[in-house]
Amino acid sequence: DTEVTQTPKHLVMGMTNKKSLKCEQHMGHRAMYWYKQKAKKPPELMFVYSYEKLSINESVPSRFSPECPNSSLLNLHLHALQPEDSALYLCASSQDFSSGQSYEQYFGPGTRLTVT
Amino acid sequence: AQSVTQLDSHVSVSEGTPVLLRCNYSSSYSPSLFWYVQHPNKGLQLLLKYTSAATLVKGINGFEAEFKKSETSFHLTKPSAHMSDAAEYFCVVRPFGGGGADGLTFGKGTHLIIQP
Numbered sequence: 001d002t003e004v005t006q007t008p009k010h011l012v013m014g015m016t017n018k019k020s021l022k023c024e025q026h027m028g029h030r031a032m033y034w035y036k037q038k039a040k041k042p043p044e045l046m047f048v049y050s051y052e053k054l055s056i057n058e059s060v061p062s063r064f065s066p067e068c069p070n071s072s073l074l075n076l077h078l079h080a081l082q083p084e085d086s087a088l089y090l091c092a093s094s095q096d097f098s099s100g101q102s103y104e105q106y107f108g109p110g111t112r113l114t115v116t
Numbered sequence: 117a118q119s120v121t122q123l124d125s126h127v128s129v130s131e132g133t134p135v136l137l138r139c140n141y142s143s144s145y146s147p148s149l150f151w152y153v154q155h156p157n158k159g160l161q162l163l164l165k166y167t168s169a170a171t172l173v174k175g176i177n178g179f180e181a182e183f184k185k186s187e188t189s190f191h192l193t194k195p196s197a198h199m200s201d202a203a204e205y206f207c208v209v210r211p212f213g214g215g216g217a218d219g220l221t222f223g224k225g226t227h228l229i230i231q232p
Contacts, residue, residue: 004159033219042206042222043160056219090159104150105220107160 003027004108006091012114015081021111023074023091032074033105034066035090043090049074050096081115088112118143120209122223130231135194137226139207142188149190150208150220151181160206166190177201202230 004025013019023032031050035043048056049068063085065077074091092105123138141147148167152160164175171183181192190207207223 006159040225042225043220045219048219092160104162104165106162107152109159112157 004091004093004106006089006108006111008111009109010112010114012116013078013081014116015083017081018077018079020078021076021089021091021113023076023108024072025093025106026072027093027106028071028095029093029106030071030096031094031103032068033092033094034074034076035092035107037088037090037110039087047076078113081113083115086113086115118145118147118209118221120207120221120223122205122207122226124226125224126227126229128229128231129197131199132196135192135197135201135228137192137205137207137228139190139192139223140188141190141207141209143209148210149181149183150210151175151179151190151192152206152208154204154206154225156203163192163205197228197230199230199232202228204228 007022011019033048034046036046037043045058046060047066052068052071063080067075067077088110090110091108094105095103119142121140127137129135141149146168150165151163153163154160163179164173164181166173166183174180179192179194181190183190205226205228208220210220
């Protein structure tokens with residue numbers, strides 16, 4: 001099974017709301033990623049978790065808060081977002097990168113977020 | 117540091133004719149290279165990958181790519197286009213054996229249009 005699942009598929013939230021995006025994989029991968037993708041642009045890396053520890057934060061505003069409760073789950077907590085945060089949020093996973101090997105990343109279908 | 121340049125933002129071919137999507141890369145290390153495809157409102161699907169084994173890589177759906185170190189290229193080809201190939205294609209590079217802490221570096225994408 002090479003599936004990464006993401007919920008919800010669509011989310012509309014106001015600027016004062018708090019919401020969470022959820023990502024799950026059961027491939028035994030120990031690295032998980034959040035990307036943000038604006039229309040007609042490539043994905044931009046936001047966060048990387050390796051063995052449930054945050055290893056990369058690409059200078060993402062604090063209104064985005066990631067969490068990795070266990071090796072299969074990755075959450076992205078959202079609070080006080082701005083309309084320009086509207087985008088497709090993609091989750092991905094891979095075996096591991098800390099060993100120096102370069103494993104492919106498997107992507108979920110994404111959550112389409114609209115901030116009003 | 118690594119970078120990737122997709123030489124065409126749009127490519128239009130007729131159904132049944134060959135497809136060529138061009139990609140050049142720059143990497144401080146021996147790179148891993150990937151092609152991903154993204155259909156409208158979907159996540160990214162891995163088409164194929166190069167990780168220093170055979171230079172001609174075969175992927176899914178009849179796609180293949182050839183790694184040419186002397187030209188720093190990794191062009192994607194398919195002998196005969198199908199309507200279902202219409203999508204956005206991303207060439208992606210990641211340093212191999214370089215710690216891999218940078219995540220994936222995406223090209224800007226090539227929009228493939230298939231004419232009936």
